[in-house]
Each structure stands twice: as structure tokens, then as C-alpha cells.
Amino acid sequence: MKHIRNFCIIAHIDHGKSTLADRLIQACEGISQREFHDQMLDSMDIERERGITIKSNTVTLTYHSKSGEDYLLNLIDTPGHVDFSHEVRRSLMACDGALIIVDASQGVEAQTVANLYLALEYDLELLPVINKIDLPAADVEMAREAIDGELGLDPFQAIPVSAKTGEGIHEVLEGIVEHLPPPSGDPTAPLKALVFDAYFDKYRGVILQVRIMQGTVKPRDNIRFMHAERDYKVDELGFNQFKLNPKDKLTAGEVGYIVAGVKSVQDIEIGDTLTLVNRPADAPIPGYQPAKQVVFSSVYPMSTDEYQDLTKALEKLAINDAALTYEKDSSAALGFGFRCGFLGLLHLDVIQERLEREFDLGLVISAPSVKYILTLKDGTTLNVDNPTNWPDPSTIDSASEPYIKASILTPDEYVGSVMELCREHRSESQTMNYLSAGRVEVVSEMPLGEVLFDFYGKLKMITRGYGSFDYEPIEYRKTDIVKVDILVNKEPIDALSYLVHRDKARTRALHYCEQLAEAIPRHQFKIPIQGAIGGSVIARSTIQAVRKDVTAKCYGGDISRKKKLLEKQKKGKAKMKQFGSVTIPQKAFVSVLQTSKDKQ
Template sequence: MQHIRNFCIIAHIDHGKSTLADRLIQTCGGIAQRDLHEQMLDSMDIERERGITIKSNTITLDYRAPDGKDYLLNLIDTPGHVDFSHEVRRSLMACEGALIIVDASQGVEAQTVANLYMAMEHDLELLPIINKIDLPSADIERAQEAIDAELGLDPFAAISISAKNGINIEEVLVGIVEKLPPPQGDPNAPLKALVFDAHFDKFRGVILQCRIMEGTLKPRDTIHFMHSDRDFKVDEIGYNQFQLNPRKQLSAGEVGYIVAGVKSVQDIEIGDTITLLDRQAEEPIPGYQKARQVVFSSIYPMDTGEYQELTKALDKLAINDAALTFEKDSSAALGFGFRCGFLGLLHLDVIQERLQREFDIGLVISAPSVKYILKLRDGSELEVDNPSYWPDPTSIESASEPYIKASIITPEEYVGGVMELCREHRSESQTMDYLSAKRLEVTSIMPLGEVLFDFYGKLKMLTRGYGSFDYEPIEYRTTDVVKVDILVNKEPVDTLSYLVHRDKARKRALHYCEKLAKEIPRHQFKIPIQGAIGGEIIARTTVAPYRKDVTEKLYGGDVTRKKKLLEKQKKGKAKMKQFGSVNIPQKAFVSVLRADDD
């Protein structure tokens, strides 16, 4: 056990975690040179194209230290985006140490600080790394100051590297062996293993990624999941080394995979504790948390005939992604679809892109919303994330919405604009802390629903890309939320209804009305498009009608003939308006729901 090191790589998004993982794999000879490519541990096309890690991944490396001793390094690469922080939390629980990367040109950013606190919660030993020293804008001294002032770590222990060019990678490996502690645990104790990840293999079922905390596991053992209360028989265990490398046993301190005939990720819970059925541990490993869905949206197929394909596609994605939840939904305008729960907007974006790319399904996605808690006058409570299920306003005593603690790190010159942006998005309190001479952290308490639409994009534009954003959910607070209906020719369109704070209702209703007015084709009669809260109209636009010149055939005579024809046309249009139906094209829904610039 003294020759094992379990560690993960944590940092803000785009600070070089996956690139450093590639160099460590290359230096340890974890893969043949001819098979090497960028982002070795990122298996999805979307991850490589966007340069982000969505799903954490693990690999076991053999390393011979300069002193001639052989070590087993278990590396876990983690995502950097705030939406996937639950993946980072589970990965940290499986490690004794972490490499915390700071970009030499950008310094410490919001997600770096958030991950640091998470690592400190789990008592991890931290090794700071300053990456991208090859960039012309790199400032190593300023990065060392930031490590000291903002992270509270020893700046002189930081190793300066360039993961892209392979500079000082050997020093990182030596640092891992010398400064990160070996695992603890008793191989003879009752089995305790943490399931920190899983993926689905169509031939072998779910392959579990586990860290053995106590005890020993062998093939043919019957294992028991302590939280989900399920039993399975182990078929195979071993190390992850790009290919699955079977072993005769996994003992305390080791990280590996387990194949046990699990059919779906939904059958188990990631973060669960495994023990032996005939010799159970007394209690599970502490720190277990379920992934919480915070953003909800309805997904409909563009072509109603593709509903069955969408059902199969979501089933396949859910087999691999336990954080995705969905249930059947329907709309009078768009037909059958699904109401889905996501970890955040990036998670929604990734699922949407995978559905379109991997399964070739055209989608219409409703405006995302959060989960509101309603207290009704009869004393009961109701959780609502779908406007379709919003009860009669007269029956609601009070409504609560989720609030977050947002942490924004920005250069000093943009702080005024950042605070104004927070105020625009209903921030309730703001505090400022100077992290260094020219960098501040703005902490703001604000509703989660306010950051769903355009907050992150506006922040990046306002700070010219230098601002970074992180948040954590804190509590539910009372709010004045209303349901806004969009009426086309005085008929409500259920798909376009949304829940919003009363102060923002008119602005967004006007946006919806204007978008629809551009997309709905003109008819023979005037079409009013309105936004309404209950019976009160708060916004309106009109699609002008076609006008036929009925007086064209007149060649003279009394003016009363002209009036008579116009009066007849007027009556005909009124009748058409009463009985005529408005055709809303599919692209109108897409334009309104995708281009929500609130």
C-alpha cells in the first residue's frame, strides 16, 4: 500500500487538466506512442470538440521513480464546469491527494476556489501546479502570489509546467510520489468500497469504477449496495488501463473496475457503498450525496413521428448518465414529448447535442425552469417545475424558489458592471473581497432562475472573458412568481407558457410576442398575439392581415356601392376571425425558445 497513490486533477474549466493527464499517461508509458491523441481520457466527441471534460475518467499507471521503486498511480481526471461538480465531489472521496492547477496567464478562478474547499472538506493533500508557462502572457510570480493569497497554499511548493509542451512533467510525477500520502485501510476488515463512477457496456452491462477503502474483493463474491439495497454477484475485477486489465483481487487502497451483471445505471446509485453480503460493514462511507437536478425543460421531437426514436434515445443516454431524469409530457401544439431534469444548462446543452448528433432527431426544447415549492391555502405543499401543472392562483398562499450563493472572480476594472449585472438579476446581497491588487471576488445571493438564461454569457461579455462564475444552492426563499400564458388569436399555446418573477413577466412576454409575430405567416384576418397573467393582458403584438382590394372591379357610379362592398368584406373577415384557425409553424416555437435573450 505504501507504493500506491490515488489522486485527481482539479482546476477551473480550460486550465489544462486533460492535457496534463495526457502527458502523465505518455511519460508513464500508459499507452503506445502511435495510439496517443489529445484528451485521451475524454471518450465523447463533444468533449474533444469543445475542449471540456463532461464525465470524470480514471486510469491506473505504472511508474518507476528515480530511486528505482515501482509505484501504482491511480489518476482520476475531473470536469471543471460548475454543472458537474457532483462528479468532482465523488472523485475527491476516492483520493488521498489532488493536483490543483492554476493557469499562469489567468491565475486562480472561481471553480478553482470551489474545488479547493471541496478538497479540504475531504482532508486531501494538495499539490499546486502552475500550467501554461510557455504562453507569452504567462506570469509565474503573479500565479505564485495568487496560490498564496487566494488558495492559502505554499507558493514555493508549486511546480511550474507546460502540459502542452511536456515541460517539467517528470517533476510532477516525483511530487505525486513524495508529497501525496499513500492510502490507509485494513485488507482483512469487512469490505467497504466506494462507487465513484460507472459506464455502460452493451456486452457486459454496467462497469463500476470503485475505490476499495477497507477489506478485499474477489471474483464470485456476492456484493451488497448499502444505499440502494441491491445484491449482485461479481464476475470480474481489475485495473483500468485503457483496456480492462483483470486481476485476482482488489484490496484496501486500490482503485479498479467491477463487472457484476448490473443492467442499468438506474439500478444502482453512484456514490453508494459496496460491502460483502455475507460479511457486511457496520456503516456506509460518509459523504454520500445524490445528484440534484436543478434545471427542468420539456423536449419534443420536431417531427411527431420520431417520438418512438426519442424514447429509445433518452433510454440509451440514461443508461450511461444517472443524473438525467425524464418523464412523459404532452403539448396540444407539439404532441408527445418528455419533461427532463438536468444538473445545469451545460448538461441540458450536452444532452440536446447528443440527441441530435448520435440519434439524428430534430428537437424543440421548452424554456428551462427551476423547481418551485408552493404552499396552498388548504395547508398542503406542492413542488412544480412545469407551467402546465401550475394551480389556480387563488389557491396559492405563497411560493418559494431556489436561491444560490454565486461567486464571481473578476479583474478590478469590471467590478461595477458585474455588480450592476447581479442587481439586474435580482441579487439580494453582495459582498466584495480583494484577492490580490487587481482581482476581486464578488459574492452574491440570487435566485437560481435568474442565471438560467443569459447571465453567464453577459458576464463573459462584460468582463471580456476574464470573469469566472461558480455557484452553490443554499435554500428556498419566498418569491412573487407568476405563470404567463401566451395567447395566439385569444387561444393559449401551452408549450410557450412559463413561470417567472412578476417584475420580469412583461419584458419576457413582449419578447415572446415579438418573436412569434415575425414567424407566424399572415392570414386573411388580423391575429393578436398576447402575453397574459390570468385574465390580465401584459403584452401584445399583432400580425397584420392580407388585404384584398374588393373595389377594384368598380368603374364608377355612386360611393355607396364602394361602401357596400367594404362592409361585406368587413363582415366576412369578422366571421373568418371567429372560426378560422391560426397555423403556428414549428420554426416559430424554435425561434422563441432557442433565442431567449430575456
């Protein structure tokens, strides 16, 4: 066991985790040069294109150290974005140490600090690595000061590397062997194995990624999921080495895979504990937390005859992604669809792109919302994330919305703009921590619903790309939430209704009305577009009627002839307005909802 090292790589998004993992794999000859490509551990096209890690991945490498001994290195690559912090949490539970990467040109950022606290929570040994030293803007000494002042780690232990060129990679491997601790655990004790990840293989079912904490597991053993309380028989187990490498057993301290005939990721809980049926452990591994959906949105097919295709596509995605939840939903304007729960806006964006790209679907996605808790006057409580389920306002006693503690790291020259941005988004308290020369952390408590639309984009704009943002949910607080209906020709369009704080209701309603007025073609009659809270209209735009010049043939003669014709047209328009129906093209919904996500 002393020759095993279980470690992960944590950092802020885009600080070079995947590139460093590539160089470590090459240095340990984990894959042949012919089969190698960049971002080896990022298996999805979207991950490679955007340069982000969405799904954590694992690989077992063999390293021959300078001392002449062979070590087994289990590397777990983790996502950097705040939406996928539950993946990072599970990966950290499976590790004994972590490499924490700091960008030599940007220094410590928000997610670096957040991941540091997570790693300390699980009592991991940390080895700092200063990456991107080949850049012209790299400042290694500044990075060392940040590691000392902002992370509280030994700056002289930090290893300067360039993951791009490969400089310093062997020093990192030696640092892993020397500074990170070996795993502990009794191979003869009752089995306790942490399921830290899983993915679906269409031929073999769900392949579980496990870390054996204590005990030993072999093929044909009967295993039990302690939280899900389901039993399965082990068909195969072994190491992940880009191909599944079967072994005759996995013992305490090792990381590997188990195939046990599980049909869907939904059947089990990621983060669960495995034990043997005939010799169970006394208690599961502590620290288990289910993934929490915080953003909800309705997904409709652009064409109603694609509904069955959308159903199958969501089933396939959910088989692999246990964090995605969905249930049937319908709209009078858009037909049948699904109400989906996501971990955050990036998760929503990734699922939308995968549905469009992998399954060739055209989609209309409603404005994202969060979950509100309502207390009704009869004393009952209600959880609402969909505007169509909003009860009669006269029955509501109080409403609460989720709040987050946002941590924003920014250069000190932008502090005023950042604090103003937080105030615009209904921030309730703001504190500042001066971390090092020229670097400030602004900690603010604000509603999660305010961060959904444009917060991150505006933050990047006002800090010229240097600001970074991380958040954690804290609690629900009382608020004044209203449901705004959008009426087209006095008919409410259910797919465009939304829940918002009363202070922001008029601004957003005006935006919706203006966008619809641009997107809906003119009809033979005047069309009012209104935003309303209950019976009171708070915003309006009007699409003028298409007019025919009926007086063109009345040249000369008395003016009363023209008046008579205009009166006749006026009556015809009124009759049309009464019986005519407005056709709203699909692109109108798409334009309103997209621009609300981009601009609002």
C-alpha cells in the first residue's frame, strides 16, 4: 500500500488541469504516442471545444521513481466550474492528496480558494503547482506570494511547471511520491468502497468508479449499496488505464472499476458506499451528499412531432448524468415538453447543446428559475419552481427564495464597480478582505435567482476578465416574489410567464414586450402585448395593424366619401380584432428567451 498514491488535480477553471494531466500521462507512458491526443481525460466533444472539464475522470498510472521503486498513481481529474462542485467533492473523498494549481499569470482565483477549503474539509495533503511559467506575463514570485498569503501553503514547496511544454513535469511526479501520503485501510476488514463516479456503457451497463477504503472485493462477490439498499453481483473489476484492465481483486487503498450489471445510473446513488452482503460494514463512509438541482427550466421541441425524440434523448442523457432530473410538462402555446432540473446555468447550457448536437433536435427553452418555498394562509407549505404552479396570490402568506454566499476575487481598482454590481442584484451584505497587494475578496449574500441571468458576464466585463466568482448556497429568506404574465392580444401565453422579485418585474416585462413586438409579424388588426401582475398591467408594447389605403380610389369630390370608407374600415378592424387569432412564430419564443438570458 505504501507504493500507491491517490490524488486529484484542483484549480480554478482554465488554469491548466487537463493539460497537466496529459503531461503526467505521457511522462508515465500511460498511453502510446500513436493513441495520444490533447485533453485525454475529457471524453466529450463539448469539453474539448470549450476547454473545460464537465465530468471527472480517472486513470491508473505506473511511475518508476528516481529511487528505483515503482509506484501506482491513481489520478482523478476534476471539473473547475462551480456548477460541478459536487463532482469535485466526491473526487476529494476518494483521494489522500491533491495538486492545487495556480496560474503564474493570474494568481489565485475564487474557485482555487473554494476547492482549497473543500480539500481541507476532507483532510487532504496539498502540493501547490505554479503552471504556465512559459507565458510572457508569468510572474512566479507573485504566484508564490499568493500561495503563501491567500492559500496559507508553503510557497517554497510550490513546483513551477509549464504543462504546455512539459517543463518541470518530473519534479511534479517526484513531489507526488515524496509529499503526498499513501492510503490507509485494513484489507482484511469488512468491505467499504466509495462509489465516486459512474458512467454507462451500452454493452455492459453502468461501470462504477470506486475507491476501496477497507476490505477486499473479488469477482462473483455479492455487493450492497448501503444508501440505495440494492444488491448486485460483481461480474468484473480492475484498473482504469484508458482501457478497462481486469484484475482478480481490488484491495484497500486501490482505485478501480466494478461491473455489476447495474442498468442505469438512476438506480444507484453516486457517492454511496459498497459493502459485501454476507459480511457488511457497520456504517457507510461519512460525507455523502446527493446532488442538488438549483436551476429549473422547461424544454420543448421546436416541432411537436419531435416530442418522442426528445423523450428518448433525455432518457439517454439521464442514464449517464444522475444530476439531471426531468418530468413531463405541457404548454398551451408550445405543446408537450419536460420540466428539467439542473445544477446551474453551465449544466443547463451543456445539456441543451448536447441535445441539439448529439440528437439533432431543435429546442425552445423557457427562462430558468429557482425553487421558491411558499407558506399559504392555511399553514401549508409549497415548493414552486414552475410559474404555471404558482397559486392564487390571495392565498399566499409569505414566500422565501434561496440565498447564496458569493465570493468575488478582483483587482482592487475594480472594487467599486463590483460592489455596485452586487447592489444592483439585491445584495444584502458585503464585506471585503484584502488578501494581498492589489487583490481583494468581496463576500456578498444575495439571491440565487439574481445570479442566473447576466451576473457572471457583467462581472467579467467590468473587471476586464480578471474577476472570478464562486458561490455556496446558504439558506432561504423571506422575499416579495410575483408571477408576471405576458398577454398577447389579451390572451396569457403560459410559456412566457416568469417569477421575479417585485422590484425587477417591470424592467423584465418591458424587455419581453419589446422583443415580442419585434418578433411577431404584423396582422390585419392592432395587437397589444402586455406584462401583467394579476389584473394590473405593468408594461405594454403595440404591434400596429397592416393598413390598406382604402381612400386611394377616392380622388376629388366631397371629404365625406373618404370618411365613410375609413369608418367602414374601422368597423372591419374591430371585428377582426374580436374574432381574429394571433399566430406567434416559434422564433418569437426563442428570441425572447435567448435575449433574456444574454441581456437581462
